[in-house]
Amino acid sequence: MLQANEASGFGRKLPSYQFDAAKVIVSLDADFLGNWMNPVENGVGYGKGRKIDEKNPQMSKHYQFEGHLSTTGANADERFTHRPSETGAVALALLAAINGSVSAPSIADAKLKAGIEKAAADLKTHNGAGLVVSGSNDVNVQIVVNAINAAIGAYGSTINWGVTSNYRQGVDKRVSDLLSQMEAGQVGALLIADANPVYTYFDGERFGKALAKVKLTVSFSERLDETTALCQYSVPTHHFLESWGDAEPKSGLVSFMQPTIHPLFKTRQWQTSLLKWSGNDTTYETYLRNYWSGKIGSVELFEESLSRGIWETPGTVSAGAYSGGALANAANAISAAPKVSGAEIVLYQKVSIGAGAGASNPWLQELPDPISKACWGNYALISMKMAKELLGLDLVNGSEKSKNNYEYYPQKPVIKIAIGEKSVELPVLVIPGMNENTIAVAVGYGRADSLGKTAAGIGANVYPFAKLNGETVSYSNAVEITDMKRKEKIAQMQIHNSYEGRLDVVRETTLATFKQRPTEILDARNHLKEAYGGKEGDFRKEGTLYGVHANPGLKWGMNIDMNACYGCGACVVACHAENNVPVVGKNEVLRYHDMHWLRIDRYFVSDKENPDDLKGVVFQPMMCQHCDNAPCENVCPVAATNHSSEGINQMAYNRCIGTRYCANNCPYKVRRFNWADYTGADSFKNNQDQQTVGKLNDVVFQMNDELTRMVLNPDVTVRSRGVMEKCSFCVQRTQAAKLQAKKENRPLLDGEAKTACQQACAGDAIIFGNVNDPNTQISKVREENPQRSFLVLEQLHVLPNVTYLAKVRNTDEIIPGKGHHAKPATEHAGAEEGAHH
Amino acid sequence: MALLRYESQARPPLVDGSKDYHQVTEDICRPVETKPSKLWWVGFLISVVLLIFGIISVAVEVIYGTGQWNLNKTIGWGWDITNFVWWVGIGHAGTLISAILLLFRQGWRTGVNRAAEAMTIFAVMCAGQFPIWHMGRVWDAFFVLPYPNTRGPLWVNFNSPLLWDVFAISTYFTVSLLFWYSGLLPDLATLRDRAKVKWRKFFYGVAAFGWTGSTKHWQRHEALSLVLAGLSTPLVLSVHTIVSFDFATSVIPGWHTTIFPPYFVAGAIFSGFAMVQTLLLVTRKVLALEDYITIEHIEVMNKVIVLTGSIVGIAYLTELFMAWYSAVPAENFAFFENRLNLNSPYGWSYWLMMGCNVLSPQIFWFRKMRRNILLTFFMSILVNIGMWFERFVIIVTSIYRDYLPSSWSTYYSPSIWEIGFYMGTFGLFFTCYFLFAKFFPVIAIAEIKHILKKNGESYKNNMTEVEQEEINKFGHDHSHDHGA
Structure with a gap:
């Protein structure tokens, strides 16, 4: 991209993308919500554009063209798949359809062709409010994309050259040049910090060999990674939480980092080492302070910026100076590129593991991938069609039994992916929404044992399947695949992909349908209330034999906007960290013993006849719903789970005897049982060495060691085995906020108590607060969105305190009312359940 | 004297052969007073081995946690509660x-009631193991007891069916034990009186509570029996009703079913009789008690089996009908997808249950089949397999795929420790049963003597002489008897 931008006259820079300003977003293989540029920043902007005002329903329109199903693709309104090698052709065709400045390549797939034309027409209508981004690492493709953005008036409106993005400055060619110089013995000394080329470079093996030819190799790293292992000197640097630092992620925005903890070990920050070796005896901290105090103006101003974390000099909006000079050559190069037939591999980064940096973090390893819901390892994602052709596994028209077996058993068929001498064997996951010839495999796995107990021994390294395409590395390649006729287990936290048309679980619709029948959900809910309480009666009271809890004062509630949630899983990790949720490791995930208090349910909406054609994906964050008429509370024989006066369904861990009745009776299945001593907190000594059944992975022990236990949140109890646990609405935070308010002798303010998930959500999908106060954000959101609000399984009359806002896809499709959305199924269910009570 | 000739065809003798009271005592006391057979030893040792396996399995589970079983976040109960029910x-x-x-006043019960009551007690002992050891923190199990404590406002939750279970099962066990033991008293006294060795005299002496057989004792014994019978009768209905509430009061489709109480009770009696059949067919053979546990008993019990089996069958069909008729999608799914559909992961278990519980007992409509001992034995095993699967079907196939498709679980199969625990309860059951058969009379001696004279055969024998009398002599002999 840097080179392309240079060729397009912008200089070797990256602009700022304003996803919030874009009415039409077209992504060509860019996973901008997952790992493209700054996904958090993109997510914030994107989230703004996706939220709907019910009175005037409008949202941005998102087209995605890609080979495999990415997190971003899962959120697209319209999605078209193509071979990874066709991405250039798609870009070219899009440009051709917009202004005809290049000749369109032939696109064989009619659906794809129509999609390109539709996207082009939409971009043209929304001139100045469109945005096209591409994840391609091919300079020519990016040049074409720049031409498209110029043609649709994106520069200065949705793309700002006034503020540049500085996250990425590397150019592939420099690495390959360095490698040749190293091999030629021209490099005298190589200092490596924050990089692991032996692993992440596509030809890491060659890099490793070349390291031997360098006279001095020094690696500054936190741990013994693949590169450090091959360097002559390893100089352990601080952990990032022990480090000082500065960064300018965007021009004019300087961020300062200060340590949150004293160094635990005898390490030295690598910058300090460099200073020392260069004869400067100051520490990096002093150096940094001096530099920025001078730059900002005074020590006081620096201190102020340091405590705020940022120092800003506002940038201006600039359209930059586009020049289309390089377009013709780029277009020619793309057209001339050879067509690939057969299977193609595409390497992608998981949101959790990234390029491999997250591999040694147990929380991230245990975070299920937004799409596959699998964790602890990589696997080959393939299409239904490829599964049928290659493995004889027909998940579309095959027997019900074979489909069920594929779903229910974690053992999945293994394939061998090979290019020449290089090959890996990986189990496959068949998912909808894949291009039929594409195999997608995540990078970041297959790590060296020296990296620690977390990363070692899981998955396979697929970086070697990338290739050098001219001067840049291409992360897709043509491969040979063979069925290995054996199976391997994949640890998935969710195995069923469809919500089975259960409108009591998920409400999702299209924008056109919503405009046509806006009160559909509301009507159904009112009907349900009548079934419980009649027209006048109080349905809350009438619907149950049990009493209704009085919640004077505070009553906590949560709202989740399914339109704003794009499934990244940051909330899950936040919850994991905040609440001392144990890491259980691959073996236990395989036994369905994962402990996440908060999970994101992912449902594919696809055509039954042709599941490869994915209509949409629904992400539904699911945690304890804190029901006011909770089915878990009345079944506990010892009242270990009960209702607080603030409407929280709370757990008294000490009281819990572990009958698991509550979990069985929870219709949301959000309760998590401590099946084994995951935390070492049990009163039984030495009871983590089980061998016959439920052998624990090393990572569990790692999480229990003295050092790693420092991550525990001191405000939250560590649960012992044998007790049930679940989301507490971050009760430690609500308590702390209340206490603070009490100390200051004032009422609690809205937003003072934030749950961890809410805080972590870039899309601002989660809102939490006191629902008794009509002026809180939560009350307002519920007030303002009556037509999209729904409660999951409302017909059970468990009276959840978590409301959801229905997901709306921005398409023109009208979902038929009769027999689908207006289907009286849920209403009947409610009436029937009501009768039972 | 053909007028007085009376021979009941409708009521066959309850005890076969021409026994007198002494013979009865001899027959029933024989296994207690002689050395156990080789067969007994083999059976006993196998039982003890199973019991040890069970103890190890439970120990492993207590030490390492419930994760030693293959339950998971969706399936919180599996083999444990299945076995319990x-x-x-x-x-x-x-x-x-x-x-x-x-x-x-069903006289035929006396031949089988002692063994059946013992079976009840041992079965409840086995059942109790599961809710106890299935707890994640069993050392805190006493929390379920409502006793004054220092834990502040925390008290048991009377809304919880699991707590009702605690009361139901403990009451059931207590009453059954009392009933069984009070029935044993006269027989223990008999054994005491017949004892030739000192320890036997002492052991049975203490156990017999000083029973002398006085009229007062008998009167009190009869009264107590009636009271306990009166107490136990509602228990037959209430215990399994309450067990069914564990499921019926929940919100889970497949559990939340109002038909459960009668359905569970019928099923319980059905499986109970099958188990009685299994045990008694072996007992009567091994202890040579064919005259006391007769083919008539077996036939009567087979009638109960076909009746209760059919009730259970109707309950199954009613459930299916309601699942369809109610039009509740989740309920519909639980029955038609999770159970009926043979292609679903557990579909086979539903059909196994249907086959064993509903279809196969129908052969007992035929008298010939009811009186076939081998077939009865086979069927009794089949019914118990079927009834085990009924509980498995109810528990597992309801929760493994309930409301949220995201939480539909992977396939659940038991771990070795789950199997071990179940086997262990067999060990416990049979260890107890073998000891019982060795040290206690398996037939109620005192009670069977009540019905000995109700045998048509002996009646006929007694009448033969009378029948042959001259009419005058008969008149002379009998006419003044009562008036005098």
Whole structure:
């Protein structure tokens, strides 16, 4: 991209993308919500554009063209798949359809062709409010994309050259040049910090060999990674939480980092080492302070910026100076590129593991991938069609039994992916929404044992399947695949992909349908209330034999906007960290013993006849719903789970005897049982060495060691085995906020108590607060969105305190009312359940 | 004297052969007073081995946690509660035989009630193991008892069916034990009186509570029996009703079913009788008690089996009908997808249950089949397999795929420790049963003597002489007897 931008006259820079300003977003293989540029920043902007005002329903329109199903693709309104090698052709065709400045390549797939034309027409209508981004690492493709953005008036409106993005400055060619110089013995000394080329470079093996030819190799790293292992000197640097630092992620925005903890070990920050070796005896901290105090103006101003974390000099909006000079050559190069037939591999980064940096973090390893819901390892994602052709596994028209077996058993068929001498064997996951010839495999796995107990021994390294395409590395390649006729287990936290048309679980619709029948959900809910309480009666009271809890004062509630949630899983990790949720490791995930208090349910909406054609994906964050008429509370024989006066369904861990009745009776299945001593907190000594059944992975022990236990949140109890646990609405935070308010002798303010998930959500999908106060954000959101609000399984009359806002896809499709959305199924269910009570 | 000739065809003798009272005592005391056979030893040792396996399995589970079983975040109960309900159900036949049949004055019960009651007690003991050891923190199990404590406002939750279970099962066990033991008293005294060795005299002496057989003792004994029968009778209905509430009061489709109480009770009696059949067919053979546990008993019990089996069958069909008729999608799915659909992961278990519980007992409509011992034995095993699967179907196939498709679980199969625990309860059951058969009379001696004279055969024998008398002599002999 840097080179392309240079060729397009912008200089070797990256602009700022304003996803919030874009009415039409077209992504060509860019996973901008997952790992493209700054996904958090993109997510914030994107989230703004996706939220709907019910009175005037409008949202941005998102087209995605890609080979495999990415997190971003899962959120697209319209999605078209193509071979990874066709991405250039798609870009070219899009440009051709917009202004005809290049000749369109032939696109064989009619659906794809129509999609390109539709996207082009939409971009043209929304001139100045469109945005096209591409994840391609091919300079020519990016040049074409720049031409498209110029043609649709994106520069200065949705793309700002006034503020540049500085996250990425590397150019592939420099690495390959360095490698040749190293091999030629021209490099005298190589200092490596924050990089692991032996692993992440596509030809890491060659890099490793070349390291031997360098006279001095020094690696500054936190741990013994693949590169450090091959360097002559390893100089352990601080952990990032022990480090000082500065960064300018965007021009004019300087961020300062200060340590949150004293160094635990005898390490030295690598910058300090460099200073020392260069004869400067100051520490990096002093150096940094001096530099920025001078730059900002005074020590006081620096201190102020340091405590705020940022120092800003506002940038201006600039359209930059586009020049289309390089377009013709780029277009020619793309057209001339050879067509690939057969299977193609595409390497992608998981949101959790990234390029491999997250591999040694147990929380991230245990975070299920937004799409596959699998964790602890990589696997080959393939299409239904490829599964049928290659493995004889027909998940579309095959027997019900074979489909069920594929779903229910974690053992999945293994394939061998090979290019020449290089090959890996990986189990496959068949998912909808894949291009039929594409195999997608995540990078970041297959790590060296020296990296620690977390990363070692899981998955396979697929970086070697990338290739050098001219001067840049291409992360897709043509491969040979063979069925290995054996199976391997994949640890998935969710195995069923469809919500089975259960409108009591998920409400999702299209924008056109919503405009046509806006009160559909509301009507159904009112009907349900009548079934419980009649027209006048109080349905809350009438619907149950049990009493209704009085919640004077505070009553906590949560709202989740399914339109704003794009499934990244940051909330899950936040919850994991905040609440001392144990890491259980691959073996236990395989036994369905994962402990996440908060999970994101992912449902594919696809055509039954042709599941490869994915209509949409629904992400539904699911945690304890804190029901006011909770089915878990009345079944506990010892009242270990009960209702607080603030409407929280709370757990008294000490009281819990572990009958698991509550979990069985929870219709949301959000309760998590401590099946084994995951935390070492049990009163039984030495009871983590089980061998016959439920052998624990090393990572569990790692999480229990003295050092790693420092991550525990001191405000939250560590649960012992044998007790049930679940989301507490971050009760430690609500308590702390209340206490603070009490100390200051004032009422609690809205937003003072934030749950961890809410805080972590870039899309601002989660809102939490006191629902008794009509002026809180939560009350307002519920007030303002009556037509999209729904409660999951409302017909059970468990009276959840978590409301959801229905997901709306921005398409023109009208979902038929009769027999689908207006289907009286849920209403009947409610009436029937009501009768039972 | 053809006028007086009376021979009952409708009521075959309850005890075969021409026994006198002494013979009865001899026959029934023989196994207690002689050295156990080789067969007994083999059976006993196998039982003890199973029991040890069970103890190890439970120990492993207590030390390492419930994760030693293959339950998961969706399937919180599996083999544990299945086994619990199965064992409790088995106990029911004993109570039914001893209590309800006593109240209904069904004489035939005396041949089988002792063993059936013992079976009840042992089965409830086995059943109790599961809710106890399935707890994640069993050392805190006493939290379920409502006793004054220093834990502040925390008290048991009377809304919880699991707490009702605690009361139901403990009451059931207590009453059954009392009933069984009070019935044993006269027989223990008999054994004491016949004892030739000192320890036997002492042991049975203490156990017999100083029973002398005085009229006062008998009167009190009879009164107590009636009271306990009166107490036990509602228990036959209530215990399994309460067990069914564990499921019926929940919100889970497939559990939340109002038909459960009668359905569970019928099922319990059904499986209980099957278990009685299994045990008694072996007992009568091994202990040579064919004259006391007769083919008539077996036939009567087979009738109960076909009746209760059919009730259970109707309950199954009613459930299916309601699942369809109610039009509740989740319920519909639980029955038609999770159960009926053979292609679903557990579909086979539903059909196994249907085959064993509903279809196969129908052969007992035929008298010939009812009186076939081998077939009865085979069927009794089949019914118990079927009834085990009924509970498995109810528990597992309901929760493994309930409301949220995201939480639909992977396939659940038991771990070795789950199997071990179940096997262990067999060990416990049979260890107890073998000891019982060795040290206690398996037939109620005192009670069977009540019905000995109700045998048509002996009646006929006694009448033969009278029948042959001259009419005048008969008149002379009998006419003044009563008036005098």
